[in-house]
Amino acid sequence: MSKQLSYQLHHLIKRLTKAEKRHFKLYVKRNSSEKEPIIVKMFDVFDRQNELDEEKINSFFSQLKSSTLSNHRAHLYEQLLSSIRLLNNDDPRIRIKELISYADVLHNKGLYEQSLTQLLRAKQLASKNQMDILKLEIIELEKKIETRYVTGSTPDRALELTKESQELRRQFYFNGSWSDLALQLYDYYLKFGPVKGKEQLDQVTTFFNRNAPQQHENALGADTIFYCQSHVWYYHIIQNFPLCYKYAKLWCELFDQNSVMIEEEPEMYIRGYHNVLSSLFFCDDVIRFREELNKLEAFVDSRQYSFNENQRIQAFTYLETGKLNLYFLEGKFTEGAKYCRVFEEKLQIYESRIDIHRKMVFQYKMASLKFGSGDFHESLKHLNIIVNNPITTLKEDIQSYARFLSLIVHYELGNDDLIYFQIKSTYRFMLKLKDFQQVHAAIFKFLRKSIYMDRKSLIPYFKELHEELVKVIKDKFERRPMLYLDIVSWLESKIYDKPVEEVIRNKKVSKGA
Incomplete structure (x- = not known):
């Protein structure tokens, strides 16, 4: 049997609901003269296996030739799809x-x-x-x-069809152009994250302006969602979060004005809310963030039982991202670290169905919350999952800052022997990705000279580094590391001998968070 199709078949069967399994057996048996068709027996063998064991499957059908078994497997796959399609005829x-x-x-x-x-x-x-x-x-x-x-x-039938056809083709041109642009910007963000300097900013801006179709905003129609998507990704990449929020909010409002769109594409509506929340998160607007998160949670709760599996996965991913981000906005790291235990249990249900990009983002958020709560051992556990991931082409910014945060965690744990080697490997990794900034250089310099010093005598060096970073991050491109880790607050926690959570929380309270 083909391993690839066996894997696909097993994966499909394990995703079926009880109703879908029952319907499949009724569907197959009503079209067969056999009491129990062989594909039903094969279905049961696959269904009983939690992990695919192809040799065991072959042993159940040892009387059949390999080619015959392969044909039955292909037939089972087709019949499963036909059965599911018939059962979901209300789509x-x-x-x-x-x-x-x-x-x-x-x-x-x-x-x-x-x-x-x-x-x-x-x-x-x-x-x-x-x-x-x-x-x-x-x-x-x-x-x-x-x-x-x-x-x-009717006499005008030809003219009616021609007009309909021409109007749809016009819409498809703009719709296709905006969707192509949105996809390419999203791919860029997944690979590289936000822009790292003026040269990269100019490149992304030139690319956006060159590929955006020349269409007046007042003439936008069915293609407006992709128009919003393109602008959301563009402004997110160049770190203009107020404008990112503007277009994400427009995205959601378009759905609010058209209930049919919500019924047809609820996951797109949820994704729009996710981008609204992400923009508000980076704008540090905790009040509006809470309001929008409550709206998203209410929508998900009201539709939970009508969602298909894909929609449930999307709802889980974006709603939980919002919940985790709220702990950062409020500076409640200890509460967030406790919630991580609840979240990890939820994550196990969906883990096999969430892409590697999302998994790495979740791991980094949990690592950061536990770092902020002072649980450095647990923080390091999550960081190691990211650092040891063999796929280095996705979410390079998260991979860079996971290594960077790992250095600071080792410093907090007093792993001085490890820090020296970690500095070298992290330095090489970030140079390779061309992700090296003044902030990194200052931190590397501090760690090199401080790892073998008495920790009690480091306060002047912490103050010196703090003053340097405060000046450096006035440059908006050098401010990028602050999106992932509040290094300045960490330094202040060392200077004033306070937990980093207390320092960040006091800042949030003073802002009214």
């Missing part, structure tokens, strides 16, 4: 495609008027759910029938 997209397939069958039978009737039903459903790509496919099928056969349609 508008699936229903529209089903109506199109009926129209094709009727067309092939020469029943042109009946075919057009099915296409009309499909087009009405596509219009209601704003599925313009499917709508264009339907119109093209209508044009095909109208141009080849005498259907008895």
